[in-house]
Amino acid sequence: MYWDNAQLSDSVTEYISHNIDQALRLSEEMFYKAFDNSPNIMIISTIDAKRILKVNKSFVRITGFSSQDAIVNNPLLLNIISQEQLEIIRKKLKAQEEIQNLETNFLTKNGEVRVGLLSIDTIELNGQSHLLLNMNDITDKINLEKEMARLERLNLIGEMAAGISHEIRNPLTTVRGFLQLFKIRNECLHQQEYFDLMIDELDRANSIITEFLSLAKKKATxxxxxxxxxxxxxxxxxxxxxxxxxxxxxxxxxxxxxxxxxxxxxxxxxxxxxxxxxxxxxxxxxxxxxxxxxxxxxxxxxxxxxxxxxxxxxxxxxxxxxxxxxxxxxxxxxxxxxxxxxxxxxxxxxxxxxxxxxxxxxxxxx
Structure with missing residues (x-):
C-alpha cells in the first residue's frame, strides 16, 4: 500500500496525540488515586480559593464534613481557612511565594479546634489551573508533646517532693513542739494568741508538705x-x-x-x-x-x-x-x-x- 508524505505525517501526529492523551489520562488517574488515599487532608479548589472542587477521604474522616458539604460551601464557611489566613495565602500566591508548612488552626464539624501544617501548590487539571491544598494534621503530635512535657515536670516535682519534704517537715515538728512547751509556761500565758497563730501557721505548712508528698512518683500504693x-x-x-x-x-x-x-x-x-x-x-x-x-x-x-x-x-x-x-x-x-x-x-x-x-x-x- 502506498502512503504519501501528508498521510504519513497525519498518522504520526494522530499516533503521538493518542499517546499523549493516554499518558495524561494515566497521569491524572494516578494523581487522583494518590490524592484520595493520602493520610493528609487534601483539597482541590479554584485558583482564587473561593470554591472547593474535590476533597479526599482524609478530609471527610478528620473534619467530619462530607464531600457534598465541602463542594456546596467555600473554605471560609467550613472554617478550613480563616479570613486572615486566606488573605495571607492570596498575597503569597500573587507574589509567587512558596507556601509550605504554614501552621494553621481549623475546625471540625463538631467544633473541635485542630492544628495543621498547610502547603499549597498550583496544579494543571484538564488544561485549567487549580490550587492543591495539603494539610498535615499535627494535633495529636502537639497534644502528645504537651502531655510528655507535663509528665516530665510532674516527675521532676515528684522527685523533689520525695527528696526534700521529710527534711523540711522534721525541723517544723521540732519548732512546733517547743512552741507548745513555751505556750504553757506562766510567763507566756499573756501571749497565747501569738503562740496559737504560730502553731496554726506551722500546721498549715505541714499540711501543704503532706500534699506535696502526694506528688512523689514512687509513692507506695x-x-x-x-x-x-x-x-x-x-x-x-x-x-x-x-x-x-x-x-x-x-x-x-x-x-x-x-x-x-x-x-x-x-x-x-x-x-x-x-x-x-x-x-x-x-x-x-x-x-x-x-x-x-x-x-x-x-x-x-x-x-x-x-x-x-x-x-x-x-x-x-x-x-x-x-x-x-x-x-x-x-x-x-x-x-x-x-x-x-x-x-x-x-x-x-x-x-x-x-x-x-x-x-x-x-x-x-x-
Missing part, C-alpha cells in the same frame, strides 16, 4: 479490686454537706461498672479534689454532676460543673504544681489528681466551655 460507685456513694454524704453549705447541689449518675485495681484512699482524694474544685467554680444554685460509665476497655469517672469555664490559655497549665487561680489555693490539688492518675495508668481529660467544665478520668480495666 495499696491497690485492691474496688468499685468506683461504692467509693462515690460512701463519699456522697460528705460531698452533699459541702454543696448544701455553699447553696449548691450534687447529682450522682452512676451506672453499673466493673471493679478496678485502685488505691481507695487515693481515688477518694481525686474525687474530693475534683468535686470541691467544681463546687468552687459555680455560683449559688449550681448543680455538680458526677457520672460513672463503662466505655469499651475503660471506666470513666466524670465531674461536670456549671461554672463559667476555663480560658484556653489556662487549660494547658492545669495540673502544673503550684499553679492556681484561687486567692488562697496552693496549686497542688489538681497536680495531685494528675499524679494519682499516672500511678493508676489513668488519664485526665478536660472539656471546658462558658457553660461549664468536665473533668473526665479514664481508668483502664484491671
Amino acid at each position: 495499696n491497690k485492691r479490686l474496688t468499685n468506683l460507685n461504692n467509693i462515690i456513694q460512701n463519699l456522697a454524704p460528705l460531698m452533699q454537706a459541702d454543696a448544701v453549705s455553699a447553696g449548691k447541689s450534687i447529682r450522682l449518675e452512676l451506672t453499673p461498672i466493673p471493679d478496678l485495681l485502685v488505691d481507695e484512699k487515693e481515688i477518694r482524694q481525686i474525687i474530693l479534689n475534683l468535686t470541691r474544685n467544681g463546687l468552687e467554680a459555680m455560683g449559688q444554685g449550681g448543680h455538680l454532676t458526677i457520672k460513672t460509665l463503662r466505655q469499651e476497655d475503660e471506666v470513666l469517672l466524670s465531674v461536670q460543673d456549671q461554672g463559667s469555664g476555663i480560658s484556653p490559655e489556662i487549660i494547658d497549665k492545669i495540673g502544673t504544681p503550684f499553679f492556681t487561680t484561687k486567692d488562697n489555693g496552693t496549686g497542688l490539688g489538681l497536680a495531685i489528681c494528675y499524679s494519682i492518675a499516672t500511678r493508676h495508668g489513668a488519664r485526665i481529660e478536660i472539656d471546658s466551655s462558658p457553660a461549664g467544665t468536665v473533668f473526665a478520668v479514664h481508668f483502664p480495666l484491671a
